[in-house]
Amino acid sequence: MKQFLVFVKKEFYHVLRDRKTLLILFGLPIVQILIFGFALTNEVKNSGIVVADFAKDPASQMITTKIEASKYFDIYQTANTIEEVDEALKNGKLKAAIIFPENFNHDLLHEGRAMVQVITDASDPNLATTVGNYLSAIISDFEQDHQDNLAGRITIIPETRMLYNPQLKGEHNFVPGVMALVLMLICVMMTAISIVREKETGTMEILLVSPFRPQLVVLSKAVPYLVLSLINICTILAVSVFILKLPVNGSIFLLFAESTLFIITCLSLGLLISVRTQSQQVAMLISLMGMLLPTLLFSGFMFPIENMPRPLQWISNIIPAKWFYIIAKSVMIKGLGFAAIWKETVILIGITLFLLTVSIKKFKIRLA
């Protein structure tokens, strides 16, 4: 046990002394999440909107003015027919449409309730959701303002429709995606490199000649990166919660447990690479090309897997990041519990056990 601690301490020296790598390890996740957070999410200021006012009464005009006045929207067009609304949304410049039916004011005054239709272009799902929410907010604001002026309560029911992508599939749930990506990068690449480095410098032989168990070499290499990765998960979550205001809906504990599982998956993958390669460059290339790229392509983070051709969908099943992405998304965004993700968890455990067995076996063979 003491030998193990001595070894782990040495690994920490390696990690902490290499300032540049350390900077990348801790800086990268923050930069990535900020880039994804700010560049790829919804900049909804001055979104173009088309208004089809079939009512042309005081109420509809007041709402239109309110929308016009808000910094989030610019009314670029008014339409007289539904076809014109369709046409306007199709070319993509305008992100939303608001349609007031005939008798809007009349319904409000006499029945206390009226419908208004909000259509958003959901080919960019995040944007669509945000725009839809802002429009609803403006409408309910109008409701509040006029509660006192008019006799009785009034209700405006905004009927929101997501055009083009009604289920909001492929939404950029980037925080789980970045988590998968960063863990993949740190765990796979760094473990592979750190083990291969020992081979390259010849220290591996010294370790193998010593009474220190080879399996423990691997284990103690994994510890610092496990710790590092957990710290990274904390920073990613902190940035996403406090700066990007994206709450974690499910259990944090579950999220950490699942992340630890995924970290172990990645560590075993890194181990496998290190067993099969002899130089740091090769290890790095394999980790980058062989692991990072498939993670980007097949995890469902960037490109919806449902839209891929069948063979690619099959391939995606062997990418561990895909399963972790589903798990993290379910816990963080949908707020689901373990019951909803046990299947994915089992698959991930299966992949991990497989990788570990293969790599430890190979590692032993090398000694023979």
Next chain:
Amino acid sequence: MDSAMIYTENLTKKFEKFVAVDAISFSVKPGEIFGFLGANGAGKTTAMRMLCGLSIPTSGKARIAGFDIYRETENIKRNIGYMSQKFSLYEDLTVNENIRFFGGIYGLTDQQIKKKGSALISGLGLQNEANKLVASLPLGWKQKLSFSVAMLHQPKIVFLDEPTGGVDPVTRRQFWDMIHVAAHEGVTIFVTTHYMDEAEYCDRVSIMVDGQIRALGSPSELKQQFNVPSMDSVFFKLAREAKRGD
């Protein structure tokens, strides 16, 4: 041959059809400096890896420090030190940290490490460098340090794989002084080298050609046997017969 520190009998290693080490038999006494010579590709490294327990022999017998090479590798590992031709300390760790690490993985107590470590450092005159990164030391010092670290856990046998490659003549001389001191204290030294002047420093040498030991004896015996004035000529005469190259 119970008293032998290293004892081998027809020790063989095959890689598929290629016979890297072909039935070598020899023994090394306690406190002896045994030179293990041979051209590149003669099978020295493979033989040495087997003796250190890094590689499992295809056939033959061997006992290291009295332990069987097949069944008692754990005991062997505890009793041997090893220094490879590549510099094998951690460059991004300080001298002290390296000592603590290697002492630690050999299971020395903190007290032993402290005591041995400071003796080692003062022995090498590294007091001012103890807390500097190993990367900043000149090569000669690194090699001496690496030898001392390999001796930290007081092994019965030290395997040195071309320990003086690329080192200047003065440092090489100092290095061999260290080897002699260790041998005098009873440590068995098993050393490979390409420098024939170093072969002269050994008590006995063996010369490997094409996986076999073609000559074995003290340097003076060998010179007499081959009727030449120097070890250089002995080696040249034998190595010329080699059929396999690098």
